[in-house]
Every structure is written in C-alpha cells, then in structure tokens.
Amino acid sequence: MSVDKDTVRRIAKLARIALPEERVEPMEKELNGILAWVAQLEEVDVEGVAPMTSVVAQKLKMRDDVVTDGDQAEAVVANAPMSEDHFFIVPKVVE
Amino acid sequence: MSTPSSLTEFTLADARDAVAAKKISSTELTKAHIAAIEASRSLNAFVTETPDRALEMARASDARIAKGEARPLEGLPLAIKDLFCTKGVRTTAGSNILNNFIPPYESTVSQNLWDVGAVLLGKTNMDEFAMGSSNETSHFGPAINPWRARNSNSNLVPGGSSGGSAAAVSGYLALGATGTDTGGSIRQPAAVAGIVGLKPTYGRCSRWGTVAFASSLDQAGPMARTVRDAAILMRHMASVDPKDSTSVDVPVPDYEATLEGGVKELRVGIPKEYRIDGAPPEIDALWAKGAEWLKAQGAQIVDVSLPHTKYALPAYYIVAPAEASSNLARYDGVRFGLRAKDVRDITDLYEKSRAEGFGAEVKRRILIGTYVLSAGYYDAYYTRAQKVRALILRDFEEAYKHCDVLLTPATPGPAFAVGSQSDDPVAMYLNDVFTVTVNLAGLPGISVPAGLTAEGLPLGLQIIGKAFDEATVLRAGRAIEQAASFTAKPAPWWRAA
Numbered sequence: 229m230s231v232d233k234d235t236v237r238r239i240a241k242l243a244r245i246a247l248p249e250e251r252v253e254p255m256e257k258e259l260n261g262i263l264a265w266v267a268q269l270e271e272v273d274v275e276g277v278a279p280m281t282s283v284v285a286q287k288l289k290m291r292d293d294v295v296t297d298g299d300q301a302e303a304v305v306a307n308a309p310m311s312e313d314h315f316f317i318v319p320k321v322v323e
Numbered sequence: 324m325s326t327p328s329s330l331t332e333f334t335l336a337d338a339r340d341a342v343a344a345k346k347i348s349s350t351e352l353t354k355a356h357i358a359a360i361e362a363s364r365s366l367n368a369f370v371t372e373t374p375d376r377a378l379e380m381a382r383a384s385d386a387r388i389a390k391g392e393a394r395p396l397e398g399l400p401l402a403i404k405d406l407f408c409t410k411g412v413r414t415t416a417g418s419n420i421l422n423n424f425i426p427p428y429e430s431t432v433s434q435n436l437w438d439v440g441a442v443l444l445g446k447t448n449m450d451e452f453a454m455g456s457s458n459e460t461s462h463f464g465p466a467i468n469p470w471r472a473r474n475s476n477s478n479l480v481p482g483g484s485s486g487g488s489a490a491a492v493s494g495y496l497a498l499g500a501t502g503t504d505t506g507g508s509i510r511q512p513a514a515v516a517g518i519v520g521l522k523p524t525y526g527r528c529s530r531w532g533t534v535a536f537a538s539s540l541d542q543a544g545p546m547a548r549t550v551r552d553a554a555i556l557m558r559h560m561a562s563v564d565p566k567d568s569t570s571v572d573v574p575v576p577d578y579e580a581t582l583e584g585g586v587k588e589l590r591v592g593i594p595k596e597y598r599i600d601g602a603p604p605e606i607d608a609l610w611a612k613g614a615e616w617l618k619a620q621g622a623q624i625v626d627v628s629l630p631h632t633k634y635a636l637p638a639y640y641i642v643a644p645a646e647a648s649s650n651l652a653r654y655d656g657v658r659f660g661l662r663a664k665d666v667r668d669i670t671d672l673y674e675k676s677r678a679e680g681f682g683a684e685v686k687r688r689i690l691i692g693t694y695v696l697s698a699g700y701y702d703a704y705y706t707r708a709q710k711v712r713a714l715i716l717r718d719f720e721e722a723y724k725h726c727d728v729l730l731t732p733a734t735p736g737p738a739f740a741v742g743s744q745s746d747d748p749v750a751m752y753l754n755d756v757f758t759v760t761v762n763l764a765g766l767p768g769i770s771v772p773a774g775l776t777a778e779g780l781p782l783g784l785q786i787i788g789k790a791f792d793e794a795t796v797l798r799a800g801r802a803i804e805q806a807a808s809f810t811a812k813p814a815p816w817w818r819a820a
Contacts (some may be wrong), residue, residue, distance in 0.1 A: 229703065231694065243648060243693040244655075244670070245686055246678035258748060259685055259694070265749050266637040266704070272711050279709035280716065282569075283765025284526045284790065285540065289568045303427035309662035314656050319669050 330355035335498040335552035346694040349398025353381035372445040380442040397440030403496035407448040408532040416534040417451040417461040420680025430532025448487030456754035458486025469494035469813040472778040482512030489516035499547040507758025510770035514733035514783030525572035525765035529564030537646035554578035587621035592726030596632035597753035616806030629718040635760040641708035648692025716764040733770040733783035773807040
C-alpha cells in the first residue's frame with residue numbers, strides 16, 4: 229500500500245498540521261519509503277493470533293470515585309498562550 | 324571506595340559514600356559539576372541548566388547530613404532528561420512547541436529522586452519528543468558525543484533519543500542521569516557513548532509527568548558510568564504510582580545488594596537472529612567475546628531462536644507513530660505551548676501552531692500514525708502490527724524456557740558523524756534493531772560498555788531479562804562489566820580552557 233498526494237493532504241488535514249503545497253510531494257516520498265519498508269509485515273502469518281493489548285498482564289486498577297485534586301485553575305491556565313479569568317481564549321467558533 | 328583526582332570523576336556510589344562519610348560536601352560536589360557543565364557547553368548536553376536550584380538543593384542536603392538525616396541519594400547531582408516535567412523548571416521535550424512550557428507539577432520519577440536527596444543539575448538535550456536515534460531532531464540542535472574517533476576532529480552523535488543524558492554522563496558533567504526508552508533511547512545512546520543504560524520492565528517506573536510519546540512502550544530508566552550506579556538509581560526511580568494505572572505493584576528489590584552475585588549456572592541465551600548482514604565484524608566479535616566472558620564465570624551458554632526479530636522494527640514503526648499521533652493531539656496552541664499568530668479561525672490556529680511547533684521527524688511520524696489509524700487501514704496496519712507484537716513476546720517466552728537472560732549486541736555500530744544519517748529516515752530507524760524488540764515485549768534490558776572499535780569508539784553489549792527481573796539483568800551486566808574492564812575515557816577536547 230502507498231499514499232498519493234491527495235491522501236497526504238487528507239491525513240495532514242486529519243492531523244491538523246498545515247502542509248505547504250511544496251512539501252506535499254517530498255512528504256509523499258518519505259511516507260511511501262516508510263510504508264514500503266513496514267510492508268514486510270504482510271509476510272508474517274498472524275492467523276489466529278490475538279493482537280497484543282498490554283505487555284504486562286494485569287487487571288486494570290480501580291480507585292475510589294472521589295475527588296483527589298482540584299482548585300487548580302491558576303495552574304491549569306498558567307501555560308496558556310492566551311487566557312482571561314481562567315478561560316482559554318480561542319478564535320471565534322460560534323457565529 | 325576510591326577517591327579520584329577530580330570531584331566529577333567519582334562514581335555515584337563512591338560519591339554517595341564520600342558525602343555520607345562527610346569527606347566531601349554536596350555543595351563542593353555540586354559546584355564541581357556546575358563548573359564542568361559551564362566548561363562543556365560545546366557538547367550541547369543541556370537544554371536548561373539549573374545551577375541556582377542545584378546549589379540550593381546541595382545546601383539543604385549538607386544541612387540534613389549535618390543533622391544526621393541523610394537519605395539514600397543525599398546531595399548527589401544528577402541530570403534529568405528534558406522529557407520529565409520538573410515543577411517550575413522549563414520542560415521542552417526537545418520541541419519548539421514546548422519551548423516556553425513551565426510545568427506546574429513534577430514527574431513521579433524525578434520526585435522519587437528528590438525525595439531521596441538527589442540534586443538537579445539541569446535538563447538534558449534529546450531528540451524532539453524522543454523521536455530519533457542521534458539527538459539530531461532536537462529543536463535545540465544536536466548534543467555531541469564526548470567520544471571521537473582516533474586522530475579525528477569530527478563531531479559524532481551521542482545516540483538518541485536520550486543523547487544529552489548520555490553526553491552528560493559520558494563527559495563527567497553529572498554522576499548519573501535519567502533517560503527514557505521507547506525503542507532503544509536509553510540503551511543505544513549509552514552504548515555509543517561508553518556508559519551503562521538500563522531500560523526496566525514496562526510498568527516498573529511511573530510514566531506520570533513524563534511527556535508521552537508512545538504510551539505502551541515508554542519507560543524511564545537510569546544512565547550511569549557503572550552498573551552499580553545504574554542499580555542504585557533504578558531502585559530509587561521505580562515505584563508503583565496511583566497516578567499511572569500501568570505502573571505495576573511489585574516490590575522493588577535492593578539491586579545493589581545482589582549485584583556481585585555472579586553468573587554461575589546462569590543460562591545465557593544467544594539469539595541467532597541478532598546476527599545481521601552488513602554489521603561490522605567488530606560487533607559479532609565483541610558479542611562472541613561477551614559469551615566467553617560469561618562462560619568463563621560459570622554461565623551456561625545456550626543457543627536460542629527469536630524468529631520474529633526482523634519484524635520488530637517495522638511493527639514498532641506502526642505502533643509507535645500510531646500512539647504518538649494520538650498523544651501529540653494535545654498540542655493545539657490553546658492550553659499550553661506554542662500558538663501561531665495571524666490565524667483565520669480555530670482550525671487554522673491548530674494547523675499553523677502544529678506546523679510551526681513540530682519538527683520534520685515528528686510531523687512524519689504523526690502523519691504515518693494518522694494514516695495507519697485511519698478508516699480502512701486500521702486492521703491492515705495497526706491490528707496486524709499488534710499481532711506481530713504478540714508473536715515477538717511469544718518468541719521471548721519460548722526462549723526463556725531454555726535460558727534466564729539473553730546476550731546480544733546493543734547497537735549495529737559505533738557512534739556516527741553528525742549529519743551522516745539524517746537524509747534517510749529508515750536508515751536512521753535501523754540503529755534500534757537490537758533494542759526495539761525489548762520494548763515491544765515490555766522486558767528489561769541493559770547496555771554495558773564492553774569494548775572499543777579499531778578507531779577507538781565504544782561499543783556495548785546488551786543483556787535482556789525476564790519481566791521484573793532487573794536484578795538478574797544487573798547481575799549479568801555487572802559480570803560483563805567486570806570481564807570487559809572498560810576503563811577507556813574520552814579525551815576532554817570539548818573542555819573550555
């Protein structure tokens with residue numbers, strides 16, 4: 229399997245990474261180089277093999293459903309590029 | 324205990340004993356390391372130096388020692404990979420997108436080290452988001468390997484992604500350092516920089532507060548100049564943590580106490596699939612020597628097979644980018660990190676912030692990950708890779724019916740020149756051919772310096788163990804270290820006069 233230029237544009241859009249038009253072709257080549265190399269996995273007989281979901285067999289831990297942290301509004305927005313009154317500022321999304 | 328001519332040449336164990344015995348103070352020890360760091364900026368090992376905090380912590384340590392309240396790592400200066408969040412100290416993950424990120428919290432691994440008295444010297448350089456094998460994808464420029472080939476002035480890479488930590492420890496700028504290892508990022512740089520690097524079993528260390536790359540593979544571990552030092556650091560980095568549900572609740576043993584137990588009757592597996600075409604003959608020769616060393620100390624050498632080894636790297640380059648594309652979705656230019664200016668709307672904000680903030684390798688991996696997880700391709704790529712991963716783990720389980728540990732080369736070659744492998748992503752990925760299987764199977768592995776190439780560059784051997792059997796891995800690593808008696812040091816060409 230390989231990607232074409234339209235697929236490169238589509239996945240860049242899905243990944244929300246602006247890709248200038250002049251980068252589409254080089255990226256197509258780079259991705260296809262990697263995809264051609266990972267294609268050797270098609271040789272492996274995986275019939276009846278369950279996909280790995282966890283390397284260490286352990287039951288997912290549960291904890292009590294209680295508040296363990298909070299009142300951290302100042303810390304939460306401390307690294308925000310733009311914020312006001314503990315809200316994040318974004319471009320207008322609703323007309 | 325041996326006392327070196329310079330305070331920076333102490334091993335961590337000897338420094339610990341000297342500080343505890345009040346032969347040296349933490350302040351003296353810390354000042355010596357700060358001076359070494361300042362004189363070694365040409366190595367670009369640190370992204371952020373924290374001399375003021377280091378001295379403050381050292382003074383507090385000296386006060387505790389005076390009161391007789393010393394803790395296990397009291398007053399010992401360490402370097403922390405810039406992937407571990409440090410409260411109030413900028414944490415970049417080697418990325419422009421986190422250029423100004425100052426965490427309001429501390430990673431569990433680093434907190435564990437401060438809780439036993441360690442001192443923070445600074446944050447070390449690394450490949451961006453730990454994606455790389457040479458430290459060249461760092462936004463802050465490559466860290467440089469203290470080692471150079473004989474009669475050469477070319478700068479070599481320190482490996483990656485924990486390249487700054489490797490350079491700092493190898494260049495005597497810190498007694499030890501933390502690293503993280505997703506596909507080989509502790510063991511590969513350790514090997515090419517002539518130091519020891521241990522990746523523990525997945526779940527041994529908490530991942531909380533460590534910037535995420537590929538969550539099912541990422542593990543923190545120590546980088547140090549001796550196996551003993553790695554054993555000491557490992558014990559204090561590891562913990563079960565309510566903040567990481569994948570951290571495992573198994574007791575953390577005193578690895579140092581069992582270190583000298585020897586390898587008598589230990590069954591050491593030699594996996595034939597780790598002999599690869601095109602590897603320099605020195606790699607095979609060193610591997611054979613390693614087996615002889617262990618045999619001479621009473622180990623039993625067993626030939627084993629790990630038939631799916633060749634599929635590990637391709638499987639990794641599906642699983643890791645897939646997880647990375649999900650983890651890195653959080654960088655949106657809104658809540659933290661870089662935000663693009665002059666944007667039309669919210670989508671434009673996301674797309675431009677991420678385009679400006681991420682480097683080329685990170686973008687490549689996010690796009691690969693997005694593609695393999697997209698509708699119609701998920702089963703062909705991701706599910707298949709996770710099945711292959713299950714087969715790789717099964718290979719190890721079969722092998723461990725016949726042996727207790729495995730001995731392999733650590734890398735397919737020594738350190739290479741800066742810029743020499745950056746044009747071909749797949750060629751760069753092959754640097755992790757001997758280390759990546761261990762991450763896919765969640766197992767512990769250590770790289771120990773074992774010899775020099777004809778050009779005088781360090782090479783490492785790797786010991787791979789059973790899950791949660793770091794004690795045996797360290798014991799076998801110690802046996803290699805003893806037999807190799809690796810005493811070579813890089814000439815300090817980088818030191819400012």
